[in-house]
Amino acid sequence: MQILSSVKKALELLDHFTVERPELSLAEISREVDAHKSSVFRVLTTLKAAGFLEKDSLSGKYRLGLKILDLAGRVWGRYDIRQIATPYMEELARETGEVIHLAVLDGSDIVYLEKKGQGQGQVLTVATRLGGRNPAYASSMGKILLADLSKSELKAIFGRGKLEKLTPNTIDEIPKLIEELARIREQGFALDNEETFPGIRCVGAPIRDAGGKVVAAVSVTVPAQRMDDKRVRELWRLVTNTARMISERVAASKMEA
Amino acid sequence: MQILSSVKKALELLDHFTVERPELSLAEISREVDAHKSSVFRVLTTLKAAGFLEKDSLSGKYRLGLKILDLAGRVWGRYDIRQIATPYMEELARETGEVIHLAVLDGSDIVYLEKKGQGQGQVLTVATRLGGRNPAYASSMGKILLADLSKSELKAIFGRGKLEKLTPNTIDEIPKLIEELARIREQGFALDNEETFPGIRCVGAPIRDAGGKVVAAVSVTVPAQRMDDKRVRELWRLVTNTARMISERVAASKMEA
DNA sequence: AATCATCGTTGCATAATTCGAAATGGCATT
DNA sequence: AATGCCATTTCGAATTATGCAACGATGATT
Numbered sequence: 001m002q003i004l005s006s007v008k009k010a011l012e013l014l015d016h017f018t019v020e021r022p023e024l025s026l027a028e029i030s031r032e033v034d035a036h037k038s039s040v041f042r043v044l045t046t047l048k049a050a051g052f053l054e055k056d057s058l059s060g061k062y063r064l065g066l067k068i069l070d071l072a073g074r075v076w077g078r079y080d081i082r083q084i085a086t087p088y089m090e091e092l093a094r095e096t097g098e099v100i101h102l103a104v105l106d107g108s109d110i111v112y113l114e115k116k117g118q119g120q121g122q123v124l125t126v127a128t129r130l131g132g133r134n135p136a137y138a139s140s141m142g143k144i145l146l147a148d149l150s151k152s153e154l155k156a157i158f159g160r161g162k163l164e165k166l167t168p169n170t171i172d173e174i175p176k177l178i179e180e181l182a183r184i185r186e187q188g189f190a191l192d193n194e195e196t197f198p199g200i201r202c203v204g205a206p207i208r209d210a211g212g213k214v215v216a217a218v219s220v221t222v223p224a225q226r227m228d229d230k231r232v233r234e235l236w237r238l239v240t241n242t243a244r245m246i247s248e249r250v251a252a253s254k255m256e257a
Numbered sequence: 258m259q260i261l262s263s264v265k266k267a268l269e270l271l272d273h274f275t276v277e278r279p280e281l282s283l284a285e286i287s288r289e290v291d292a293h294k295s296s297v298f299r300v301l302t303t304l305k306a307a308g309f310l311e312k313d314s315l316s317g318k319y320r321l322g323l324k325i326l327d328l329a330g331r332v333w334g335r336y337d338i339r340q341i342a343t344p345y346m347e348e349l350a351r352e353t354g355e356v357i358h359l360a361v362l363d364g365s366d367i368v369y370l371e372k373k374g375q376g377q378g379q380v381l382t383v384a385t386r387l388g389g390r391n392p393a394y395a396s397s398m399g400k401i402l403l404a405d406l407s408k409s410e411l412k413a414i415f416g417r418g419k420l421e422k423l424t425p426n427t428i429d430e431i432p433k434l435i436e437e438l439a440r441i442r443e444q445g446f447a448l449d450n451e452e453t454f455p456g457i458r459c460v461g462a463p464i465r466d467a468g469g470k471v472v473a474a475v476s477v478t479v480p481a482q483r484m485d486d487k488r489v490r491e492l493w494r495l496v497t498n499t500a501r502m503i504s505e506r507v508a509a510s511k512m513e514a
Numbered sequence: 515a516a517t518c519a520t521c522g523t524t525g526c527a528t529a530a531t532t533c534g535a536a537a538t539g540g541c542a543t544t
Numbered sequence: 545a546a547t548g549c550c551a552t553t554t555c556g557a558a559t560t561a562t563g564c565a566a567c568g569a570t571g572a573t574t
Contacts (some may be wrong), residue, residue: 012307017328037550042533075325130329293562298523
């Protein structure tokens with residue numbers, strides 16, 4: 001494996017900038033990465049010169065730069081599905097009064113492509129973000145996407161070990177996950193029963209391309225206290241309907257995701 | 258200036274991946290950057306390991322990776338204005354039947370934060386993209402944003418040279434631009450008269466924060482053949498109304514851009 | 515089937531680059 | 545004024561990235 005260590009270090013430095021901590025000083029970063037200040041300064045300067053970071057002229061702190069949006073715009077071009085799905089998600093958000101997500105599978109994670117709706121002013125909601133990720137095996141959308149993979153594909157992704165528990169409810173044994181995925185294939189939707197986030201349940205449904213392959217998933221996200229069995233059945237009907245409509249549009253546009 | 262040259266090279270390599278050419282092979286990139294294949298291979302491998310590139314397993318070609326979306330999601334968090342403006346832009350797109358843009362100033366460029374509407378099926382439209390950039394001095398939105406800067410701020414951005422002409426109509430002399438900006442401050446909107454893209458005209462208006470500072474701009478983009486003086490007046494009224502409504506919402510939400 | 519050209523990947527010695535320590539100036543606090 | 549912390553720069557030593565050569569795989573051509 002031929003990794004350039006100074007390039008790796010520079011790229012990893014970007015990960016320290018988060019939504020919670022969008023601005024950081026040289027000193028803060030040096031302490032966090034446990035590297036000498038002058039080295040970190042040079043990395044920051046390089047990232048800034050390339051537009052990946054910018055520096056607030058008043059505070060002298062660094063934050064992620066707009067070059068990243070420029071590059072991101074080039075990535076979104078691959079996901080026409082997002083444009084197609086947006087009006088349907090908006091309609092579903094109005095209909096249900098809940099938060100709606102769209103995601104694709106990347107490796108063993110889902111990646112959020114779109115999020116619509118504000119929920120019902122509840123305190124408990126999900127801190128998800130465009131481009132953000134969660135383990136596929138815990139989330140309704142992830143399980144939908146995994147259910148469309150072959151045994152060997154699943155093995156290549158998860159191996160034979162135990163899965164990390166995100167909550168007490170997370171399925172952490174691969175045989176149980178395989179069972180769950182078989183059930184999902186049968187019933188055509190998936191439930192996240194407080195497996196990704198405590199207190200949050202989701203119902204997810206598959207978006208298929210013209211060839212029937214599951215290329216994305218859409219879900220309704222609800223606080224557990226509002227998600228009884230009656231509500232599950234209701235949302236299942238709505239979200240699978242939305243997914244089917246998106247799928248038809250996807251197929252009609254010869255979309256490739 | 259302390260630039261790490263190997264990090265710089267790696268970051269610059271990302272720029273070779275565009276919407277037009279989303280996938281590239283090792284050999285293609287090596288030829289383009291005029292560097293040895295084995296060096297480029299190691300850079301690609303490092304970028305791939307960090308998620309900035311991914312490799313199509315069938316073609317072996319590289320493309321931009323989803324880590325970029327992850328980071329972009331953290332940048333968007335700075336632009337609450339985008340969420341606020343979206344419904345108003347959608348309404349304006351319906352009302353005018355044209356393409357609507359939202360942008361902010363970054364250095365001497367505008368950066369597109371949002372784009373709504375499809376225009377009227379015309380062949381001639383603008384290839385703009387979320388996160389994409391254009392020189393501020395040529396575009397209606399850019400001129401709106403520049404008009405809010407002080408003389409010294411403008412001087413720091415543009416210096417004393419000539420500006421690059423994008424089209425025969427582009428203002429390329431700084432004194433003329435300063436005059437134009439003074440006019441814009443007076444009238445409260447700006448016109449791009451085929452200065453950024455040939456055959457394309459835009460009317461732009463300022464979005465202000467609670468303190469009256471211009472923090473973003475919104476514009477209507479029209480093919481020149483459909484933009485007579487009557488249409489200019491009509492669109493000016495609509496776009497400044499939209500900008501005012503967004504500004505009020507921005508001020509109400511104590512937004513910081 | 516054999517040959518050729520091109521591709522992607524790896525190992526190694528050398529050249530290039532990066533690193534850390536020390537120094538310096540700026541700013542805020544006492 | 546003294547102190548502490550910050551950001552930035554210089555320089556020699558240590559480390560890393562580079563380019564070359566080699567290799568196997570693949571596809572096209574003979």
